[in-house]
Amino acid sequence: MPADDSKEQHDDLFEDRFARALQDAGAGFGPGRDLAAAGAARGRRLLARRRAAVLAGAAAVACAGVSGALLLPGAGGADDPRSVTAASTSTSPAGSSPAGSSPGGSSSGSSPAGSSPAAGNVDAGITAEEMIRTLKDLLPEGTTSGEEGAGSERHPLPPYAGLVYDDGEGGGAISLSLNRVEPGSNQARETTTCPDKALVRHDACRTEKLADGSRLMLFQGYEYPDGRADTKWWAADLVTPQGHHVSVSEWNAEAQKDAPVTRDRPPLSMAQLRTVATAPAWRALAEVGPAPEKQAPPEGTDTPPADPSGKAIRRTLVSLLPDDVEVVDQGGQDTQYAFLVLDDGQGASLVQINVQADMSDVEDQLFGADAETLPDGTKVVERRGPGEKGGEGVVMWTVDTIRPDGRRVVISAFNSGAQHTDATRETPALTVEELRDIATDPRWRDVR
Template sequence: MPHDQYNGPDLPSDPFETRLSSALHDTGGLFDTDRAALVAAGAARGRRLKLRRRAAVLGGAATVVAAVLGGALVLPGGGSGAGAEQAGSGQAGAVGARPKASPTASPAPAGVTKQQMISTLEKLLPKGRLSEQQGRGTDEEPSYAPMASLVFDDGKGPAAVTVALGRVQPGSEEARQTVLCPDKVYIPHDDCRTTRLADGSVVMVFQGYEYPDRRVDTKHWLAELVTPTGQHVSVMEWNAAQEKDAPISRPEPPLDPAGLTRLVSAQEWRALVDDIPIDPNQQTGGPTRAPEQPGAPVRSTLQTLLPKGLNVVNRSSNEAGFGYLVVDDGKGASLVQVNVQTGMSKDAGALFGSGSETLPDGTRVAVHQGPGEKGGEGVVMWTVDTLRTDGRRVVISAFNSGTQHDAATRETPALTIAQMRAIALSPQWWK
């Protein structure tokens, strides 16, 4: 049933940050923070966390959507997926190009009912058989995003379709990141495009899979719309009658990218967003930007610190906080990623246990070797985690594959633990 998608998500195996865990619990998920996994994965705030949150949604964890659209989570992405560069160069930035000031005095929104959500979705879909309608309104669950889901069959097989509504802060990092395409290194997909509509709204259409490792070939397509005033509409569809545990019923979901764009951008949804009661605890005011991570740009710094003999075959954008390179020494591709953080002294006890090392200058070092995070066949992940006495942290992880979700391309990562340790302890990160 479509409503099952809000119970029991299939999240990425390495959890991050208490805030993400709490939000998932609030939506009825069973996700919890595991400190050991957090350490092994080199968990980080900033860019890496953004990628994880985007992975949770684009990887098929629909449970996250209610929290995201309700404002409990930033729903970011970014990277080098199809259309990502275009979005980053102007289209997605237009989300906050013409933000309107919040009204100082206006009637309280009327609220949105379950039946309004269901009937609007039914009206906006093409002709076909509709069944198993489910919904939620703010009259029943005021703290959750209004949503509707059903099974739609246009004669080519049943398919689950879901829509959820919410708001984002106009011009904020959340607004920009919501409509950026993900990086294929982390979230495999067939296509992703971000476009700007005539009214300044931005739509991202993602065509991927329910399971990033493709253990079941269920397709998961998603459209995200953010308007210049912060209205947020999310539409998801599958080529099966439910998100998980249902046979594939058709080659593709029923709505192609143009159809998804028409559905997500329908004016009826925007009117309903305006009727959602305003949470007084959510941020108000003008556009905001997330603070930049301190330190040197990660990708270029990592590249200067690599040992000789490694050919770079893929790379992330060059920014502070997080970056990656895919390298090949002639024995196969190997993903190397780095997180750079400050203010992490408070987490030292959880991150560095009895097996860690303390250097003469007080720097803590921990080494972890184990299976990869995403279930790629034969993939291993090596991590060196370092923490200076002033709270500056550098975490480097290397894989024996060019991605986390593809099968191993080599026996071990292209970097040795000693080489990773030297990179993580380099002073170049702070110049």
Template sequence: MLENERQDPFEDRLGTALRDAGDGFEADRAALVTAGRARGRRALLRRRAAVVGGVAGVALAGVGGVLVLPADDPAGPERSGTASAASAGDATTAAASFTGDDLLRELKGLLPPGTYGEESARGADHQLGPTAQLVYDDGAGAAAIGMGFARVEPGSAQVRELMACPDHNITPYDDCSSDRLPDGSLLKLYQGYEYPDLRVDTKRWTADLVTAEGQHVSVSEWNSPAEKGAPVSREEPPLSTERLRELVTAGVWREVVDAVPKSRKPPRSAAPRTERPEVSGKSVGDTLAALLPRKLDVVSRGGQESEYAYVVVDDGRGRSLVQINVQHGMADVAGQLYADGETLPDGTRVATRQGPGEKAGSGVVMWTVDTLRPGPEGFRVVISAFNTGDQNKDTTRDAPALTVEQLRTIALSGEWDRLR
């Protein structure tokens, strides 16, 4: 996938907390915002691959000291029976409170017998939101397990994207299902890998539950004692699909989400801001398909909720992936993206790149034409073609099915102006 911005509840809470803290300082806000936005956009340009579920990323260290803790240990912490006090004027009182120790105790009580190490957690009243993570060993090898909790808007585009199984052309995985439960909740069970390019054998299995009330519970597990940077310790993560289902649907986790304080009023930093418009992914895909040369057969197509689409085409010489991103708000990084490119008479900037593919396929090449229309909206159309129908697999032909000149013609077409 090309550059594509996603919303994450954890990041949203972090951003709000940082903005609130910043309200107490005097500074050149315009300069700070401009610099931060440029840095953020540059970071965005380096992001690749789809995000698969999970409220909060869990980065766990090695096994370290391991301690046997029975799930019903009477010495374990008791769940708080009263609501935690909210900070003055910032939050309403929740019906119940969960400390980090409460979350760890509940998690251990729902896991099969085993040993635990490297435990950490945040309670429901933490400004960054509740999480729990530990290293669990059932005797077959240490494995990281993490949980996250958040509120989401039921029926929103965010939920639709979160609960949809990823496209195999974007993210390789072994199995995925997404179903509606009898109570109206959505449940997604996913078995995939930590790295989309499969450069290591770390597996990541997840379960996501979104209730009809907007409670989001996420569980992630690995076949390694850490999400990244630790060797594989077992063939598969410890919890089966059925065990993951039982864990993520446990009623106590809905209580945890309900215990997260709700803001009474938006902080001063949450004043209305101009949001970057998003282009419908379907519109992007339809426009791309209409602009392809007639000699190409479209054998498959797909994309995302917004901005990104792809087609797999075949001209009789093998399959070729063609992907495209259409974005607003990219004017502030024009100097970085098009420094070595050209500027057309109408002010459109164009950069052309030819190099290796982004993922694991052997011998894959990627040809890209990147364009930025003139104007303050920063309207960008960037298209790439590959000599394979799937970036994660080896080449199916010597060169992409579209030449660089054909890619340029598509990217500069006036048809894209209808999406501005």
């Protein structure tokens, strides 16, 4: 991949992850990308919702919590997921993550060791060289190439290192980012929560609690949810009680995307990946970097309404289902999003829903001239189209609504139990009319 394209991909994909990182620093969680701000605190909150809403346009704006990266359902994402100055001399600006671009032969363009941050409120002294050297020191015997990285000069993007590692059986990309999250926040929990297989295609995932109270997630999945290539993506995410977040990813190819597979599996075993992620050296470096900032609303700014909890959304959705369907699986996230897998005797059908407290600022972008306006002022848009995650024959039926107070309810149903698997039935278990009845039900006004 040309250097300019690689940089553009790094920037674009990292925006997904950075929006996720702002969700707790700002005050509200909104999966995916956002755009715009109205005041410092509200701007940060909206950044983690607005772009997601505009780009996704449907219930698929939820993340599944892998590696703190955005993983849209079928996700995902994490997003995951997920603090440095605006200026940088690094060749590759993004942090490592499932959503971040991984190295593919670029040479390091890091800032000189010991150099001070270019600007910004950074405590800092993490250099690209330190990141690269620490990663290399933790790898088993082998050769490395394509080393690149960035230090804490790039606030608010996190320090990262990436390279191609070859143990003699073929090169594989490895990348690592070092971040801080607010301890006990939604982001901290979701970063180490395994995704449901109904949402994210993967072979294995487990989360363990370490002796010091840290949580570690080990994930074995695929770069492409639709299976169009055999690129495997394995990841380890560590979050300490102090909020240090170490995210390591590896692939069985020399780049995350658009590179031929070089080996059957990524070069590090899960035990070796665990060793890299839990190394004390990363915690020492994390202490040098800036802590996540808590944002307070500026004077005269109203506190934005809280998004409803995932559990409350799921309970309400179940209560609104027709009598002839059975819930065979369910899940969601802490706020805004829930999903169900239904079966009416004709096969599994995924249904997912987002309920967002105040989306008035992007109403015009989401609801155009084709929107129907109900007597109470609620706007409704219906969509029928193909699924978005590669399952063969999968269709996606969506009803998107926004009420006069800005509360948005968007629900989608699929003719498969997961977006990334092939269709199991001709149509979803819920009709568009049933989706519409659910989305416009007055009970959503009181869900908290």
